[in-house]
Amino acid sequence: MCEANAYLRQGEKEELLLERVDKIIPQGNELYLENIFGQRKTIKGRIVEMALVDHKIVLERNE
Amino acid sequence: MCEANAYLRQGEKEELLLERVDKIIPQGNELYLENIFGQRKTIKGRIVEMALVDHKIVLERNE
Structure with missing residues (x-):
């Protein structure tokens, strides 16, 4: 399977937000992940x- | 391999822009693809x- 892990970068750290993401849909200033x-x-x-x-x-x- | 094909949507059409994309990096209002x-x-x-x-x-x- 070809999904990817989504990490949230905060300063110099990256933490796992959601694993094995299939869909990402930007909506305005938001991101929808599934x-x-x-x-x-x-x-x-x-x-x-x-x-x-x-x-x-x-x-x-976003700041 | 887990790359993806990048399509450019124009109205109701989608045309292949770049196949087997590995990296995408948004930079301002541009997208860098490799x-x-x-x-x-x-x-x-x-x-x-x-x-x-x-x-x-x-x-x-972008419009």
Whole structure:
């Protein structure tokens, strides 16, 4: 399966926000995330970088 | 491999912009894309939706 883990970057730390994310849909200044288990999260934030081969998506909260 | 194809949505059409994308990095109002073959593209646009299990990323140009 080709989902990716979504990490929230805060300063120099990155913490796992949601694992095995399938869908990401930006909506205004929010991001809607849904993973392969049907778990959903919406955060006020933006995508900082994605490295799909590494299964990694880095997000930051909007200030 | 878990890269995804990036499509550019224009009205009701979607055309393939870059296949087998590994990295996407938003930079201001641009998106930097790099695929597993080392091909790179930068477009003035935004991510509309991502469905990683379907290997699909949809982008739109900024107006």
